[in-house]
Amino acid sequence: TLGASGGMAVVCGYDVVRQTSSARKSIGFCQQKDVFFSDLTVWEHLVYFGRLKGLREGQVSDQAAEMLQAVELEEKGDNLPHELSGGMKRRLSIALAIVSNPKVLTEEF
Numbered sequence: 001t002l003g004a005s006g007g008m009a010v011v012c013g014y015d016v017v018r019q020t021s022s023a024r025k026s027i028g029f030c031q032q033k034d035v036f037f038s039d040l041t042v043w044e045h046l047v048y049f050g051r052l053k054g055l056r057e058g059q060v061s062d063q064a065a066e067m068l069q070a071v072e073l074e075e076k077g078d079n080l081p082h083e084l085s086g087g088m089k090r091r092l093s094i095a096l097a098i099v100s101n102p103k104v105l106t107e108e109f
Contacts, residue, residue: 004016025053028098028100028105055100
């Protein structure tokens, strides 16, 4: 991790140096290349990433179900990533990026 050498950066009102955790929770990141755990189902990915982003136990299932519907993968929740088409994998990546309803969505460039 690089430390700040000067200046100031703010994301959604959070100072990224002093309020790093809050700033990170405000950002969703969709990688250019799909990166999944081979032994987790689509559903388990959503729950895992939701928990990483700070969703509580009671919220994470509802949010995961909402994301499956939003990206039209409701029927694929029990599938492993290698069983998905290329387009479905991209939609899963998007769902993982927005599972916590971030205010900012970025993609790798």
